[in-house]
Amino acid sequence: MSKNLILVTGGAGYIGSHTVKLLLDNNYDVVVLDNLSTGYLKAVDKRAKLVVGDCRNLGLLNSLFDKYHFDGIIHFAGKIQVAESVSSPLSYYDDNSFSVLSILRAMRLYNVKNIVFSSTAAVYGSSKEDAISEDAILNPTSPYGRSKLMSENMIKDAAHAYGLKYCIFRYFNVAGASKDGSIGEAHPVETHIIPCILISQLKNKQFTLFGNDSQTRDGTNLRDYIHVLDLAKAHVLGITHLIKTKQSDIFNLGSETGYTNLEIIQAVSKVLNKEVNYVFGPRRPGDADSIVASNKHAKEILKWTIDNNLENMIRDDLNWRQKNPSLYGKNHFSNIKSDLEIVDLKIKPKKYYASLYENIENIDSFNLKKYTK
Secondary structure, X not given: OOOOEEEEEOOOOHHHHHHHHHHHHXXXXXXXXXXXXXXXXXXXXXXXXXXXXXOOOHHHHHHHHHHOOOOEEEEOOOOOXXXXXXXXXXXXXXXXXXXXXXXXXXXXXXXXXXXXXXXXXXXXXXXXXXXXXXXXXXXXXXXXXXXXXXXXXXXXXXXXXXXXXXXXEEEOXXXXXXOOOOOOOOOOOOOOHHHHHHHHHHOOOOEEEEOOOOOOXXXXXXXXXXXXXXXXXXXXXXXXXXXXXXXXXXXXXXXXXXXXXXXXXXXXXXXXXXXXXXXXXXXXXXXXOEEOEOOHHHHHXXXXXXXXXXXXXXXXXXXXXXXXXXOOOOOOOOOOOOOOEEEOOOOOOHHHOHHHXXXXXXXXXXXXXXXXX
16 A cells, blocks of 8 residues: 655745655655745755755745645644744745645645645634634734635635635744754744743843743743644644644644743753853744634544643753754755755746646636546
């Protein structure tokens, strides 16, 4: 019996690379599509195939989908910084929303039915629920959150019109690294609190904690945290669920345990066995006071379990940074010797993928046999 082939966009990134490894461990074949703008060649498991390119490039998508018949897509590619989205909103709509539109067009044209989408708890805004459920009001407070919500709506509309099946994951703060320290979080500009605190303390620098005027128990932002390995496991369960049941659904991925930023600092102090040197700075624009998830739905439907706690996240991230002081080094793939299979696609002329641009609603006017496997 042949293995299912999964396309993972953004598979050279933080969450994507952990998910790729776990997919391969679970007997899936994987093709990674990543433009390496924030991903790293060294993060991609050697058992996968890598296509270096952008999922907004319709010519590349046409060649990619023409070469491989995918059983499903896991879409991670996109931008993630809330504050940056406030100052550069159009960039976020381009990267986060247009990329999804392009992928959906390719799926439609090549008859690929399953997509797992990496969304965010930011679509809820500052919810008043103690533990946010999937049917909570959607009220994003930043362009980042709104770009993800727009993508969710496109996926749901495409599913209704074309029979696509989706698994949308809205997840919360992610931390940690692989247990062996081989892959971990390495953003060009790090904004996540756990690695930021660790980096500052490893360099003996003062850490700035943004804001102490939130409506929480100690005035600092309250967030849910999940280990990247537990998150990767959910994505493998999600694509498996889609392929087997053909049932679309939306899941929150969180621990139902919220921690304030000050409590994170206390936990880092415990792991490092020293007090964290920090000061308060101004609150970041677009930051919601409190976001904590209910995970009952994911546990019930996907049988998802959480294996790691907050201290595991901090210890694994610390282990990753201590073992890899330069992290992945340069993010360019050129001039790097690697036994990873990097696929060189020959992009077809425009006339062969014109239907990816316009007239997609009139797809029946095209010769579908030419485009589907």
